[in-house]
Amino acid sequence: xxxxxxxxxxxxxxxxxxxxxxxxxxxxxxxxxxxxxxxxxxxxxxxxxxxxxxxxxxxxxxxxxxxxxxxxxxxxxxxxxxxxxxxxxxxxxxxxxxxxxxxxxxxxxxxxxxxxxxxxxxxxxxxxxxxxxxxxxxxxxxxxxxxxxxxxxxxxxxxxxxxxxxxxxxxxxxxxxxxxxxxxxxxxxxxxxxxxxxxxxxxxxxxxxxxxxxxxxxxxxxxxxxxxxxxxxxxxxxxxxxxxxxxxxxxxxxxxxxxxxxxxxxxxxxxxxxxxxxxxxxxxxxxxxxxxxxxxxxxxxxxxxxxxxxxxxxxxxxxxxxxxxxxxxxxxxxxxxxxxxxxxxxxxxxxxxxxxxxxxxxxxxxxxxxxxxxxxxxxxxxxxxxxxxxxxxxxxxxxxxxxxxxxxxxxxx
Numbered sequence: 001x002x003x004x005x006x007x008x009x010x011x012x013x014x015x016x017x018x019x020x021x022x023x024x025x026x027x028x029x030x031x032x033x034x035x036x037x038x039x040x041x042x043x044x045x046x047x048x049x050x051x052x053x054x055x056x057x058x059x060x061x062x063x064x065x066x067x068x069x070x071x072x073x074x075x076x077x078x079x080x081x082x083x084x085x086x087x088x089x090x091x092x093x094x095x096x097x098x099x100x101x102x103x104x105x106x107x108x109x110x111x112x113x114x115x116x117x118x119x120x121x122x123x124x125x126x127x128x129x130x131x132x133x134x135x136x137x138x139x140x141x142x143x144x145x146x147x148x149x150x151x152x153x154x155x156x157x158x159x160x161x162x163x164x165x166x167x168x169x170x171x172x173x174x175x176x177x178x179x180x181x182x183x184x185x186x187x188x189x190x191x192x193x194x195x196x197x198x199x200x201x202x203x204x205x206x207x208x209x210x211x212x213x214x215x216x217x218x219x220x221x222x223x224x225x226x227x228x229x230x231x232x233x234x235x236x237x238x239x240x241x242x243x244x245x246x247x248x249x250x251x252x253x254x255x256x257x258x259x260x261x262x263x264x265x266x267x268x269x270x271x272x273x274x275x276x277x278x279x280x281x282x283x284x285x286x287x288x289x290x291x292x293x294x295x296x297x298x299x300x301x302x303x304x305x306x307x308x309x310x311x312x313x314x315x316x317x318x319x320x321x322x323x324x325x326x327x328x329x330x331x332x333x334x335x336x337x338x339x340x341x342x343x344x345x346x347x348x349x350x351x352x353x354x355x356x357x358x359x360x361x362x363x364x365x366x367x368x369x370x371x372x373x374x375x376x377x378x379x380x381x382x383x384x385x386x387x388x389x390x391x392x393x394x395x396x397x398x399x400x401x402x403x404x405x406x407x408x409x410x411x412x413x
Contacts, residue, residue: 007063007064007067008063010067011063011066011067014066015063015066016066016316018312019312019313019316020059020062022308022309022312023058023062023309024055024059026302026306026309027055027058029301029302029305030286031051031052031055032264033286033289033290034047034048034051034282034286035048036264036265036267036270036271036289036293037270037278037281037282037286037289038282039265039271040271040272040274040275046117047282050117050118070324070325070328071136071139071322071324071325074132074136074324075136078136081129081132081133082133084126084129085126085129085130085133085164086163086167088122088126089122089123089126089164089167089168089172090167090171091122092104092105092106092107092122092172093171095111096109096111096112098119102173103172103173103174104171104173105121105122105123105172105174105177106119106120107119107120107121107122123168123172123174123177126164127181127184127335130164130181130184131184131188131328131331131332132328134157134160134161134184134185134188134327134331135324135327135328135331136324137156137157138157138189138191138192138323138327139192139322139323139324139327141153141156141192142192142323143323148192149193149194149195149198153194154189154194154198157185157188157189157194158185158202161181161182161184161185164181165178165181165182168181175226179338179342180335180338180342182206183334183337183338184331184334184335184338186199186334187330187331187333187334188327188330188331188334191317191326191327191330192323214230232244232247233247245279246279246280246284246285249269249277249278249285249288250278250285250287250288252269253267253268253269253270253278253285253288253289253292254287254288254292254299256268256292257292257293257295257296257298257299258295258296259295259296259297260294260296260298261291261292261293261294261295261297261298262292262293262295263293264293264294265293266293268292269281269288269292270288270292270293278292284343287299287302287343287344290302306336306340309336310333310336310337311333313329313332313336314329314330314333316329317330317333
């Protein structure tokens with residue numbers, strides 16, 4: 001028994017208990033929101049159970065990895081880590097790969113393991129080896145007493161990054177994930193001492209490439225979906241029932257919560273029995289659940305916990321015993337910061353579903369307000385119209401009410 005608990009006692013002596021406590025606090029907060037967001041599914045709390053099991057596994061892994069010398073591990077196995085990163089992404093091209101929301105991001109493990117409760121997202125898992133490899137590259141350059149800002153050193157770091165970004169862009173088509181990987185590169189490179197002129201040059205090339213693609217390639221009908229995704233991030237009202245539908249619902253949910261929220265388990269949209277009330281409420285738009293039910297106070301508390309986790313990683317990096325450890329800690333902090341920004345700040349649509357079906361009338365005041373605004377929207381005045389489909393859509397088949405959808409007359413050509 002003493003031998004069994006000795007690693008745990010050792011962890012409490014050497015490990016970062018404060019960081020573990022903050023992560024468990026954020027996880028508990030998330031579990032409560034997931035429970036509220038999935039009550040309408042009537043699936044015996046499957047989402048909550050899966051998430052709770054994942055948290056327990058994560059705690060065990062966290063404690064075990066405390067005793068691992070990652071710098072030695074990467075130095076011995078860097079080729080295998082690169083092969084893992086590339087191979088894991090390429091698995092998405094196999095029959096296991098599953099497309100969702102326009103991106104091929106998921107591995108459907110239930111296709112080989114019946115009833116497996118979750119899918120894997122390789123580009124999320126690969127972030128950790130990517131950070132370890134990039135940190136090891138930067139630390140090795142310093143160890144060899146080479147100039148980190150020399151063209152050859154910058155090319156090493158940039159080449160590794162562009163390999164992963166290009167692979168994700170081609171295989172997954174996930175532009176947001178590519179931006180996160182670029183942000184990780186900037187964070188670690190800046191911490192390693194790469195001079196600002198390289199970032200200015202890279203930023204100029206990046207902006208130039210985006211503008212060039214916008215006015216050339218993205219103007220074709222083939223890339224209309226990607227173009228619309230960018231546009232609705234800036235103004236969701238451009239397509240409130242199409243690419244901007246999720247943002248519209250998300251903003252309505254957050255705004256309706258006001259200062260203290262409608263009350264836990266009492267959110268109008270969160271507790272609605274149809275998925276279109278607040279799409280992806282238990283995943284990408286979980287922050288909307290927090291805003292509606294717990295209000296601005298609940299949102300600020302959640303953001304405070306996340307900020308403390310990021311600041312703790314930053315503090316660990318600033319006080320690390322080796323450059324490698326410092327770069328890894330800063331990379332993790334940058335990863336979390338980017339995820340918070342994208343998931344909380346952008347509210348980008350994740351679905352292609354056009355048209356989106358909305359129940360008529362009912363007990364959803366925000367939905368009635370959205371419908372009222374749509375009648376005065378430029379889309380409606382320029383040929384789009386509210387249309388009554390011949391039958392209820394699949395997600396509302398059990399409901400007694402007909403549905404409304406915004407139809408584009410050009411789609412019939």
